[in-house]
Amino acid sequence: SNRKNAVIIARVLTPRVIHDHDQWNHAILRLPAAHILQSWEWGAFKAKYGWTPTRVLFLDQDTPRAAAQILRRPLPHTPFGVLYVPKGPLLDYSNSTLVTETLSALARIAREQRAIFIKIDPDLPLNTVHCSLLTVHWHLSREQIQFKNTVLLDLTPTEEQLLAAMKPKTRYNIRLAQKRGVRIIPGTRADLPLFYEMYAETSARDGFLIRQFPYYHDAWGAFLDAGRAQMLLARIGDETVAGLILFVFGDRAWYFYGASRNTHRDAMPNHLLQWEAIRWAQAHGCTVYDFWGAPDTLDENAPMYGVYRFKEGFGGKFTQHIGAYDFVVNRPLYFLYAVVRPWYLARLRKEQQDLTGLGDL
Secondary structure, three states: OHHHHHHHHHHHEEEEEOOOHHHHHHHHOOOOOOOHHHOHHHHHHHHHHOOEEEEEEEEEOOEEEEEEEEEEEEOOOOOOEEEEEOOOOEEOOOOHHHHHHHHHHHHHHHHHOOEEEEEEOOOOEOOOOOHHHHOOOEEEOOOOOOOOEEEEEEOOOOHHHHHHHOOHHHHHHHHHHHHOOEEEEEEOHHHHHHHHHHHHHHHHHHOOOOOOHHHHHHHHHHHHHOOOEEEEEEEEOOEEEEEEEEEEEOOEEEEEEEEEOOOOHHHOHHHHHHHHHHHHHHHOOOOEEEOOOEOOOOOOOOOOHHHHHHHHOOOOEEEEEOOOEEEEOOHHHHHHHHHHHHHHHHHHHHHHHHHHOOOOO
């Protein structure tokens, strides 16, 4: 009888492609764990960088039960492409029939769009029911794209309670920054070049690669213009020493970008900046603050462990997610794309690093 029910639901769930910005955002904000990477703005931004977004609502009569913003990238000189649903699809994952139906629909879309595979990475904590994800058809991806784990802070307590729940050292550093004259002010679009300059300084110091300014100018600018992002800057006297950009969608805030100068680090501007960002998110109705990014394992030698300690100091909880899953349409091409290409790129990168003397970034 379960089979029969599944078939019935398949007739009921109607995919509908949405072409209207407000209709899309409004619909997905009513689904569980609506993620900013599923927002209209994110798809519009990625459209400038080689991806074509398709936004599909899966309707039960007229009620959206699931949604997927699907990004397609063509594979040069072939009729094929790859599909990616960043931090989606959005739906109630405790409903196994709904999960099965949505995933089958995505597999169908992948075939129709001549994709060699479709990748999903739902924003699902590891310990939740993810019933049909681990079926025969979908498998954990070799390439994870987004951070698999994060640090989450519950913003429902009061400011006093939030401060009390922090590590003493973090609280101390927030007060120290205030004593040393660090002030936090809102930034605007006009501050983007300055922010990028600090971001580049940060990437050189911490050894991560970043893209050219136009990419971030488009990303940051689009969300600032849409009122879905807020820049905060830390100043000492008339010098800007650190900054962050917070992204907001529904009742969640994401700390996607942080930047700081090599100078004035002893004044702890990042601690005060982070605290003011948390306060800002809370004042704007957010109930969850996502620090975005944590190590794969809580091992003191893990590359991101220091970053994790900083975030955890604010009272955030280490949260593991299920990660990215692939549905493969074309096995031989998938093997070339998912296994051979990364190996080739890694070799290329190693040769380039040897040339620039960056060591093992």
